[in-house]
Amino acid sequence: xxxxxxxxxxxxxxxxxxxxxxxxxxxxxxxxxxxxxxxxxxxxxxxxxxxxxxxxxxxxxxxxxxxxxxxxxxxxxxxxxxxxxxxxxxxxxxxxxxxxxxxxxxxxxxxxxxxxxxxxxxxxxxxxxxxxxxxxxxxxxxxxxxxxxxxxxxxxxxxxxxxxxxxxxxxxxxxxxxxxxxxxxxxxxxxxxxxxxxxxxxxxxxxxxxxxxxxxxxxxxxxxxxxxxxxxxxxxxxxxxxxxxxxxxxxxxxxxxxxxxxxxxxxxxxxxxxxxxxxxxxxxxxxxxxxxxxxxxxxxxxxxxxxxxxxxxxxxxxxxxxxxxxxxxxxxxxxxxxxxxxxxxxxxxxxxxxxxxxxxxxxxxxxxxxxxxxxxxxxxxxxxxxxxxxxxxxxxxxxxxxxxxxxxxxxxxxxxxxxxxxxxxxxxxxxxxxxxxxxxxxxxxxxxxxxxxxxxxxxxxxxxxxxxxxxxxxxxxxxxxxxxxxxxxxxxxxxxxxxxxxxxxxxxxxxxxxxxxxxxxxxxxxxxxxxxxxxxxxxxxxxx
Amino acid sequence: xxxxxxxxxxxxxxxxxxxxxxxxxxxxxxxxxxxxxxxxxxxxxxxxxxxxxxxxxxxxxxxxxxxxxxxxxxxxxxxxxxxxxxxxxxxxxxxxxxxxxxxxxxxxxxxxxxxxxxxxxxxxxxxxxxxxxxxxxxxxxxxxxxxxxxxxxxxxxxxxxxxxxxxxxxxxxxxxxxxxxxxxxxxxxxxxxxxxxxxxxxxxxxxxxxxxxxxxxxxxxxxxxxxxxxxxxxxxxxxxxxxxxxxxxxxxxxxxxxxxxxxxxxxxxxxxxxxxxxxxxxxxxxxxxxxxxxxxxxxxxxxxxxxxxxxxxxxxxxxxxxxxxxxxxxxxxxxxxxxxxxxxxxxxxx
Numbered sequence: 001x002x003x004x005x006x007x008x009x010x011x012x013x014x015x016x017x018x019x020x021x022x023x024x025x026x027x028x029x030x031x032x033x034x035x036x037x038x039x040x041x042x043x044x045x046x047x048x049x050x051x052x053x054x055x056x057x058x059x060x061x062x063x064x065x066x067x068x069x070x071x072x073x074x075x076x077x078x079x080x081x082x083x084x085x086x087x088x089x090x091x092x093x094x095x096x097x098x099x100x101x102x103x104x105x106x107x108x109x110x111x112x113x114x115x116x117x118x119x120x121x122x123x124x125x126x127x128x129x130x131x132x133x134x135x136x137x138x139x140x141x142x143x144x145x146x147x148x149x150x151x152x153x154x155x156x157x158x159x160x161x162x163x164x165x166x167x168x169x170x171x172x173x174x175x176x177x178x179x180x181x182x183x184x185x186x187x188x189x190x191x192x193x194x195x196x197x198x199x200x201x202x203x204x205x206x207x208x209x210x211x212x213x214x215x216x217x218x219x220x221x222x223x224x225x226x227x228x229x230x231x232x233x234x235x236x237x238x239x240x241x242x243x244x245x246x247x248x249x250x251x252x253x254x255x256x257x258x259x260x261x262x263x264x265x266x267x268x269x270x271x272x273x274x275x276x277x278x279x280x281x282x283x284x285x286x287x288x289x290x291x292x293x294x295x296x297x298x299x300x301x302x303x304x305x306x307x308x309x310x311x312x313x314x315x316x317x318x319x320x321x322x323x324x325x326x327x328x329x330x331x332x333x334x335x336x337x338x339x340x341x342x343x344x345x346x347x348x349x350x351x352x353x354x355x356x357x358x359x360x361x362x363x364x365x366x367x368x369x370x371x372x373x374x375x376x377x378x379x380x381x382x383x384x385x386x387x388x389x390x391x392x393x394x395x396x397x398x399x400x401x402x403x404x405x406x407x408x409x410x411x412x413x414x415x416x417x418x419x420x421x422x423x424x425x426x427x428x429x430x431x432x433x434x435x436x437x438x439x440x441x442x443x444x445x446x447x448x449x450x451x452x453x454x455x456x457x458x459x460x461x462x463x464x465x466x467x468x469x470x471x472x473x474x475x476x477x478x479x480x481x482x483x484x485x486x487x488x489x490x491x492x493x494x495x496x497x498x499x500x501x502x503x504x505x506x507x508x509x510x511x512x513x514x515x516x517x518x519x520x521x522x523x524x525x526x527x528x529x530x531x532x533x534x535x536x537x538x539x540x541x542x543x544x
Numbered sequence: 545x546x547x548x549x550x551x552x553x554x555x556x557x558x559x560x561x562x563x564x565x566x567x568x569x570x571x572x573x574x575x576x577x578x579x580x581x582x583x584x585x586x587x588x589x590x591x592x593x594x595x596x597x598x599x600x601x602x603x604x605x606x607x608x609x610x611x612x613x614x615x616x617x618x619x620x621x622x623x624x625x626x627x628x629x630x631x632x633x634x635x636x637x638x639x640x641x642x643x644x645x646x647x648x649x650x651x652x653x654x655x656x657x658x659x660x661x662x663x664x665x666x667x668x669x670x671x672x673x674x675x676x677x678x679x680x681x682x683x684x685x686x687x688x689x690x691x692x693x694x695x696x697x698x699x700x701x702x703x704x705x706x707x708x709x710x711x712x713x714x715x716x717x718x719x720x721x722x723x724x725x726x727x728x729x730x731x732x733x734x735x736x737x738x739x740x741x742x743x744x745x746x747x748x749x750x751x752x753x754x755x756x757x758x759x760x761x762x763x764x765x766x767x768x769x770x771x772x773x774x775x776x777x778x779x780x781x782x783x784x785x786x787x788x789x790x791x792x793x794x795x796x797x798x799x800x801x802x803x804x805x806x807x808x809x810x811x812x813x814x815x816x817x818x819x820x821x822x823x824x825x826x827x828x829x830x831x832x833x834x835x836x837x838x839x840x841x842x843x844x845x846x847x848x849x850x851x852x853x854x855x856x857x858x859x860x861x862x863x864x865x866x867x868x869x870x871x872x873x874x875x876x877x878x879x880x881x882x883x884x885x886x887x888x889x890x891x892x893x894x
Contacts (some may be wrong), residue, residue: 137771137772175581235758235763249627252885335792403632406635407633493624495618498616508598509596512595512762514596515789
């Protein structure tokens, strides 16, 4: 790539030429691509169609209900939760990504695995663990009791919800930022250094702007996850919109008012996604050409604070919840409970997660191509549609699919095929972000070169671009996989009767208070997740 | 370490099958008893169970071996399953809805989705544990209790009536779950016993004490154990399971109000047969099976609930069902539930 030979920073690593290269608005998207994109948008919008049908069919005063102070309060609470989780995940994810890719931090690889695994922890498990550990009279108070600590402050409410949701979703930001850092051409930073800038200045003025699209894409996933979450907000009693939606089902079986609330959540999602797209458009794209390892930053005296930071994050996000599950296990075994290691359920879960992940990546390719290469109103619609239902709580999507499947495709109802398809469409945005930014940097030039040598467009894409996209594909598939294996409401309601996943096993035991029996499947979930993250990082290595 | 885990797995649950370990009491009692001359029973029976497989899985297994039916069970939350049945409409594959609480059965019945049960079946339990129009029947009972933190509260300090918790002395010390069906049933019972105005006053009194709000009974119990709150309004059996898992040092105990206080209402878990049941004969056999001596004994000993038919005793540590004077209300009556929800909203609770 070319860097303007200006004597002084800021460099402009994203030249207009590079931008035009990646997204040429004058080119029209080929019709099969547009057709595929519109079909995927249609699939993604299906749950919204159900919500509209339900909300319009309501006999209640929907508008009056939505304008109630309580509903307005829930919207405000949801926005606060989203903003704080967004800020929190960036504050944790960006430094972690940098420390584990660019520095001489001891045990870099181990820290990278340990800081990605929290993604696989169900928020209800983490919420429960935090309540048991940090509660006013939880385990921590027990440890501090000899020091005269009678009770700790409550961790319920906004603080607890933000803390737990930040700790389970910062890996979205860390992973996306990591991928961008690994793609980054070291020449840019080196030039800046040569021009005499201090390291922090280089990071702030050169590296960070290039990372903005990746950070924003990761934070978007984290924020939307927080909006959809029910497990943590219910345990830590925080009145977000998704909790209000569950309350409508639970308190009065009123599906129409729940649908109206869900549509408000969709509105928030569209607005947040729009904001992220603006941020990304302003940052532009950046084309890398070299593939060599950047110089390793020596941490020097910063090594110890860095290790302390990582220890704190891993301690909170991993050791507390895993330790709590381990404690349930030990305590249960001591009381004569058998250890339940449901290997066959683990295999089923793994299979569903893997198929859904592959399918999600396949679905995300046309959407990413449209978004990265053929910017138009239509592309933007397809991309927004993919995200629109992403923040809906699982129960809403599940009921929508129950309603639609029993009326249109009863043959598919309660089959694995439908479950996997719903997973793929629902979690596609997780694969989309990384793929889109990779395509943005790959640019169409490579394929055009191939085509001048006689390849067809599909062959040129498969042979020349896909290898370059490999890290994004593997990363996206891993995110979808880790999300699917812990997903609960869809697995409970849409799976074939009798089909169990590790998440449903954990839920079944824990919901009736048998925590020791939940610990076996929870340990397996953890093992599967650690294995997946380790594989992911290996593939990252091979790509370089 | 992995080897050790695998070794434990091999000698533990062995096949890794989904059958809970508590299946043993039935495996031991081998004689297929009371139910099922099993004449005319064939095909598949699909049950939507809003109760955990941990608790009722062995019963399902027992019914399967007794009848030879292909019993399929969809386990999920009671509320989620009620909503699912409503969304499925006529196309529902379910024969039986086995619900954690009566309100969900009432919601499904109100949309015409449940069939009438025969009088013979309905006659097996006390009238207060079945729906007035005979569309569902209770199969096990759960009493409302107050759980309290034994580290900070002495039993003698607890009020003799649920009304006592409106005293400002309890400010900030109470945990409850206003969205939970059993709490709402209790409020309905309170209305029946003392009138709407008194119920609203009680709700406002509790609200003034700034109670902490939880999603369900198990969350309340966890909060009391963690010291988030000192007392909580729940059902009796959640604590019993924690005592089994954690031993007697678990710092929480149940308190039953003496003398027929509304605070000790008995709720039920119950069943209804779907109006569109593909296999109504098998569905009826399953409902009758749950009301046999053997199944009722199972509820008493394995799920720590109250049996509802005559002649089967509850756990020794529980007050007798006949000593708990809960009012005769239809636990699933949605017009009553609607009134309760309105009062709860007026009181600022929901």
